[in-house]
Amino acid sequence: MRHEVVIPKGLDEKRIREWAEQQNFAGVPLGLICELLLGLDPEIYTTNERISASRAEGSLFGAMVERNILGKQLEARKLTPEAIRMYEQNVSDWFIGDFPYRRLRVIYARGGRQDLALRVYQSRAESLRTFSAMGKSGQWERAISEAEAWIAKLAVAGERRQDHL
Known part of the structure; x- marks a missing residue:
C-alpha cells in the first residue's frame, strides 16, 4: 500500500498531532507518520517546525509504546484477546x-x-x-x-x- 503524505508547513506541535490523527484516520499508519516527522528537510522546514514535529512524533510514538505495555499487562492477566487487539493495532500502525x-x-x-x-x-x-x-x-x-x-x-x-x- 502506497501512502502519499506531505506534512503541512507552519504548524505547531498541537496542530501537527491533530493533522497526524486525521492522516491516521484516513489510513496512514502512525509509524509512517512518525518517520516522516523525524525526517523533515531542514531546507524546507524551519527549526521551530522541526522541533514541533519531533515533539509531536514523541507523543505519537509514546501512544504506540503504551499499547505494547498494555498488551503485555493484559497477557499477564490472561486476557489474550484484548492483548491481541493492542498488538494488532500497532501492526496496523507499522510500529517500528x-x-x-x-x-x-x-x-x-x-x-x-x-x-x-x-x-x-x-x-x-x-x-x-x-x-x-x-x-x-x-x-x-x-x-x-x-x-x-x-x-x-x-x-x-x-x-x-x-x-x-
Whole structure:
C-alpha cells in the first residue's frame, strides 16, 4: 500500500498531532507518520517546525509504546484477546520495533494459526521496506532480513500444518 503524505508547513506541535490523527484516520499508519516527522528537510522546514514535529512524533510514538505495555499487562492477566487487539493495532500502525510482531507470532503459533503470524510478518516486511525506501536504507536491512526469514519459516510451518489436516 502506497501512502502519499506531505506534512503541512507552519504548524505547531498541537496542530501537527491533530493533522497526524486525521492522516491516521484516513489510513496512514502512525509509524509512517512518525518517520516522516523525524525526517523533515531542514531546507524546507524551519527549526521551530522541526522541533514541533519531533515533539509531536514523541507523543505519537509514546501512544504506540503504551499499547505494547498494555498488551503485555493484559497477557499477564490472561486476557489474550484484548492483548491481541493492542498488538494488532500497532501492526496496523507499522510500529517500528519488533515487539508486537514477536508477541503476535508467539500467540498465533501457540494457537496453531501460522497463517495469522505470517500475515503479521508480511506487514512488518512491507513497513520496513517502505521505511528503507524513504532513506537511510542501511539501517533497515537487518530488520528486513529478519522479517523475511520469519516469513519463510512461517510459510513452511503453515504448509506442514495443511499437510496434516
